[in-house]
Amino acid sequence: MEKKKIVITIDGPSGAGKTTASRMLARRLGYKYMDTGALYRGIALASKEKNSHPDDEGAMKSMLAGLTLNLVLKDNSLRLLLNERDVSDLIRTPEISMMASAVSALPLVREYLLEVQRTMGRDKGVVFEGRDMGTVVFPEAEVKFYLDASPENRAMRRYRELDSRGKISLEQVKTEMVKRDFDDSHRKLAPLKQAEGAVRIDSSNLNLEEVLDIMLYHIEAALC
Ligand code: DC
Numbered sequence: 086m087e088k089k090k091i092v093i094t095i096d097g098p099s100g101a102g103k104t105t106a107s108r109m110l111a112r113r114l115g116y117k118y119m120d121t122g123a124l125y126r127g128i129a130l131a132s133k134e135k136n137s138h139p140d141d142e143g144a145m146k147s148m149l150a151g152l153t154l155n156l157v158l159k160d161n162s163l164r165l166l167l168n169e170r171d172v173s174d175l176i177r178t179p180e181i182s183m184m185a186s187a188v189s190a191l192p193l194v195r196e197y198l199l200e201v202q203r204t205m206g207r208d209k210g211v212v213f214e215g216r217d218m219g220t221v222v223f224p225e226a227e228v229k230f231y232l233d234a235s236p237e238n239r240a241m242r243r244y245r246e247l248d249s250r251g252k253i254s255l256e257q258v259k260t261e262m263v264k265r266d267f268d269d270s271h272r273k274l275a276p277l278k279q280a281e282g283a284v285r286i287d288s289s290n291l292n293l294e295e296v297l298d299i300m301l302y303h304i305e306a307a308l309c
Contacts, residue, residue, distance in 0.1 A: 088308055090116070090210035091227035093300075094218035098266045098277060099182075100239030101232040102288045106296050107214040108163070113301065114212070119156055119205050121215035121222075122185065123165045124198050126176035127154050129184035131167060139188050149197050156205070177246075179253055179261060186265045189216075190272040216269055219280030228307045229283035230300060236263055238289045 093110065095103050104120060111118035131137075131152055137144035155166040164173045175181070188194050202222045206213065213222070219229035234242075240259035247253060269277040279285055284303050288296050 090208070091304075091307065092206050092209055092223050092225075093212045093304065094223050094226045094229045094280070094283075095212065095214045095232055096216055096218050096220070096230070096277065096280060096283070097232035098239065098269070099262055100241075100243040101234045102242065102293070102296060103214045103232050105293060106232060106288075106300065107212045109293065109297055110300055110304075111212040113297070114304070115210075117158075117205075117211045118163060119202070119211055119213050120163055121198070121202055121213060121218065123156060123163070123173075123176060124154050124201060125185040125189045125194070126181050127165050127167050127172060128152070128194055128198075129181050129188050130172055130176050132188060133181070133184060139184075139191055142193065145188075145191065145193055149193065154201060179247070179258075182265060183261065186268050189269070190274065192274055195274050216277040217275035219283050220278060221275045224280070228304050229280045230303075231279040231283040231285045232296070233285065233287050234289040 093116070095107050097103050107118050107120070110116070128149070132139060132145065132148055135144075135148050137148040139145060153168055157164050157166060162173075164171050165176060166172070176185075199222060202213070205211065206223060213226075215222070219226055219231070236259060240255060240262050243262055244255045244258045247258065266277070284299070286296060286299055
């Protein structure tokens, strides 16, 4: 008998290892994987390219009206398509990280993406990674995780990801990351916090396999 499909949410601050854990978890379960941070990054890039300032509600509204965002798996890597154009590499810069955090505080943007994300989860069998997946977007998700790690550990992880670009120091990465986490956890709308019923995992001293083992244990238990 085929196992029932569920929605799994993984929230947490930047650099806690959500992306790798979500991708691997989805692969093990035969699920889809959605990196919702990429959607906010896509909107940040679109507003930069269209010169729509986040404070200008009218400009943001018309920019969103002409926007399509899709997450597709290509050669084992999740790609973001902005109006059918692959912008996956353009959204991974420190500038877009800060802009994504800024646009994510706008009610207009959150409402727009709420619909997009819920549509993506309609058929279940998806691992959603983000900041408000378990609290706001899928409060009824069958299994929820909150993945955390120490600021030093998270900064190091982010630094390694950016290292090849070599334009920013570890200290700068940590400063920007701490500011972004503060903003993400203190905004009025859908702030980053642990969802009710979420399993908290501190990945500071765990390797990927250990994180996955804990997650799979809770998923198995929920499916029984
Ligand atoms: O996961 P990330 O670093 O790529 O996310 C970029 C920004 O998007 C993050 O600073 C906050 C925002 N975000 C959000 O508000 N809600 C989500 N579900 C995902 C990301």
